[in-house]
Amino acid sequence: MALSRDRTDSTLAYLEGSRSGIRYGADELRGTDPADGRTLLARYDLEAARGRLTKEAVAGRRGGLWRWEELLPVRTRAFLTTLGEGATPLLPPSRLARKLAISGLYIKAESANPTGSFKARGMAVAVSRAVELGATHLVAPSAGNAAGALAAYAAAAGARATVVMPADAPFANQVEVMVCGARLILLDGLISDCGKLARLVCEEKGAFDMATLREPYRVEGKKTLGFELAEDFGWNLPDAVVYPTGGGTGLIGMWKAFDELEALGLIGAARPRMYAVQSDGCAPIVRAYQQGADFAEPWTDATTRGRHSRALRPGRPSDPRLSSALRRGRDRGS
C-alpha cells in the first residue's frame, strides 16, 4: 500500500437499502434508507476489486483492517483514522479445547483492538467515512464498548462526539468517553431509551447518528472480522462461528464479508454455521430467530446486567444478513 497516494483503492460504488433494494449515491452523508428507515448497505465494484485484492496482495500489506481498503468505503487517504485496529490474533487455547472436547477451538482475540473491543473496527471505519463526508458532531447510544470507541476515534479524527449511556453502564466505559473528550450523558433508562435521546440530539444539534445500524459504515468496519477469519483459517472458513451478540452487526458484517470474498474468488461457497449467543435476560436476536422474524425488535425489559448474567441460550445456526436476518439458517433446517 503506497501511503503517499491521496486516494485509497476503495471500490465503493453505491448504497443499497437492505430491504427496499433501492440504490443511493454513496458520496453524501446518509443515515438509514429514506424509503423504509432500514439500514443502508455499502456495495462495491467487485469486478474492479478482483484484480487488486488478492491473497498475495493482502499478505504483503501492513495497516490492520485498512489492508482491505478496496472493500472499505473511505476514498481519501487523509481521512483514514487509525489507532491500530484490526489484525487481531487467532489463538489456540489448547487446554481449554481439551476440556471442552472441541479439538479445533480457536479464540479470535478482539480485546487486542486499541479500545479493547471489536467496536474499534466499526467506529474506525464509520467515523473516518462520516468525517470524510462532512460530519463534525457524532452521536451514539451505547451501554459499553461502542461508547469508548466512538469517543476515541472521533477525537482522533478531530470531530465532536456525544455519547448517551444508561446510568448503570460499566464505569470503565464511562471513563473512556470522558478521557477522550467526548460529551457523556448518563440516562436513567435502558439502551433503547438512550437511542431516543441520541436521536433527539441529532435532530436538535444537526449531529450525525452513529447508532448501530442507523448509518451504513459500522458494519463495513466489522466486516473485516470476516476477512481476517478467512485469512486466519487459510482461506478455508471454519465450520462454526460462536459469537456473543448484542445487536448482531458483527455477524452481519462477517456474512457480508464472506459474500464479497466469494465474489472475488478468494473463498468458495461454503459458510460457517453462525451461532449468536445471548443471555436469557436480553436476547433480541435469539428471539427473532425463534419467531422466524426478519428483523430483531428492541428488547424492552432487559434484566441481564454485567456479571449478573443469567443462564445462556445459544441461538441455532443462522444467516445474519440484514435483509433476511436469521431466516436462511432456519430454512435449511439446521
Next chain:
Amino acid sequence: MQAYAAREGAGFLGLESSAALAALPLMRERDLIDAGERVALFDTGAGFKSEPPSMAPPAVVPNDPSAWPEIVSGL
C-alpha cells in the same frame, strides 16, 4: 467463567465472551458442534473493562521479615 477461562489459559475474556464460552458445553450436548470441528469463538471485548467478578481481596502482608517465612511456606 471469566476466571475459569483465564486459568485454563484463554486470557481474561470479556464478560460477554465468557458467556459465549459457557454456551459451548451446551452446544456440544445438543450436537450443534462436533468434537473435531474447527470453531472460532470471538472474544469481542476485554475482561478488564467490565465489572470485576466478586472476589475476596488478598490479605496485606506485614512488612516484617520475621513473618514472611510462614507466608511463603503457605504458598
